[in-house]
Amino acid sequence: MKIKIEKQEIKKEESNLLTTSLFKTTFKDKHKKKFYKNLLQLLSSGVNLKKAIDILQEQSTNKSEKEVLVLLGESLTKGKTLESSMKQTDKFTPYEYYSIKLGEETSSLDKVLDQLYLFFERKEQMKKQITTVLTYPVFVLLITFGVLAFMMSSVVPMFADVYKQFGGDLPNLTKKIIYISENFRTYLFIFFGVILVISIIVAMYKNTTTYRKIVSGFVLKIPFFGTIVKTIFLTRFCQSMSLLLSAKTPLISALQMVEKMIRYYPIEITIKPICKEVIEGQSFGNTIEKYKVYDRSMVSIIKVAEEINELDTIFKQLSDQYADEVSHKTKIIGVVLEPLIITFIGLIVGVILIAMYMPMFNLSNIINNGM
Structure with missing residues (x-):
């Protein structure tokens, strides 16, 4: 069919x-x-x-x-x-109702419903994992920003007033921190202005091909995080293919449906060329091998599955494998980020405090010179 x-x-x-x-x-x-x-x-x-x-x-x-x-x-x-x-x-989405159509026409609606439930359960689990990992870092960064704003608007000006009364030359680091404090509101305005401009640009161009190509290419180059993003979409690709093929959808039709719902440029742009070559008689495994977005191990397994006509089963196994990999890597991110963020906070607060207390070491000389 x-x-x-x-x-x-x-x-x-x-x-x-x-x-x-x-x-x-x-x-x-x-x-x-x-x-x-x-x-x-x-x-x-x-x-x-x-x-x-x-x-x-x-x-x-x-x-x-x-x-x-x-x-x-x-x-x-x-x-x-x-x-x-x-x-x-x-x-x-077209992916959902075309899957339901296949279930109705092949009298396998129960199987399709089960696969759709598993698809959204997996998708929600991934969202929860990523949210859990990023919640703590985001919270800590917000606290850090609040502490930094307080120090720059209240603590540093207090020290600056004291040092002005005594006169004398201040260390370069102290001068720089005081200068940042005096212009902190300007920097803050610029920061939020840049964020606003970026948000507007994203809202205007997020669905354009050029934007998606640039952003996806940039994300893929980010160490570790880029790999996780790619793995998440490979999981969705395999899970979608498993659902559609298990419902007896022809390979070409399944790929066309997946193209409409994946919304991940590196995978999306490979679908049409793959379909074209498969229609011309090339094997599916040999065709996807030409594209780097698909892992070599995945390609090898698909080649074997294609020979024994078990693509739907193999895609199900691959989706489970990638899902476990994403879960493991997101946990690693959480473990690594916590000490890094704590170190980052300590460095910021430490630099500011050191800069403010450095003149204290020669305060007696400043007082004597002033007298």
């Missing part, structure tokens, strides 16, 4: 999704995870689809989730399929 995805239709749907997200509440990933899990449980227990949606609607306490369920229920009442109903709500 081959499913054709019209480019104009996809672009129109993505435009509608963007417009909807700007003016309405969004259907978050955690709500989608819950939706797919509960729907699977109800259908597995023998409840029909319309009744299952009605039950989920009655149980829902979240406004955005309830809104989506109401729309799905109304559409199903009119005789539409679940795939058509999901598409009409503008709350689901």
